[in-house]
Amino acid sequence: MRRAISAGLTLALLMAVAVGGGGLNPAPIKAVEVFHRKCSSCHGKEGTMLERGFEQKYASASELREVVESMPGAIGMRTDELETMVAYMRAISRGEPFLIWTVRGATAIEGEVSPGDSKVQARVQKRTLKVVRPDANRWRIELPKDVKLADVEITAQRGASRATLRLREAPYSHTK
């Protein structure tokens, strides 16, 4: 019985990996919204009260993840969700805009940007796509029918710093 259950679980996992590897999927959480709800009371709106460069205090990505994991607002977060929050933390530490893709609709994709006063642009090869901002921290892009998600490149610019998100590579910036 137990073996049957674990075989079933393994199969489900394999299928999840297959689906994740084949298509492109949005991030597991809305990092900017989650931070706003669960973390900003202590760290300020969009992390303004976190010390610039704090990332350097941690020897490795896993150490940084452990700190995030120990935070009151991180209780119950899965590893992939924590990784997403850690990416956002890297952007804050570096003073760079953070970009994340969070929703895949039938004809549009949606995501977040932080800080909210960053300028967001999107393109596919040489063609510019229209970006709508439902509010400061969100963006929405209608995808023309002939556009492949894997070719979409989104940039966020704020002063001299810039982040680039290529959906073919990852659903959010600052993965490293």
Ligand code: HEC
């Ligand atoms: C109740 C207040 C509180 C909340 C809520 C909170 N933190 Fe923290 N956080 C702290 C304190 C205090 C420290 C510094 C002490 C430490 O490193 O444990 C800290 C440290 C950190 C650091 C390391 C900063 C540095 O300078 O080393 C990060 C990154 C961080 N928090 C992220 C988060 C995230 C992400 C959330 C939400 C999921 C969160 N925190 C929620 C209080 C909080």
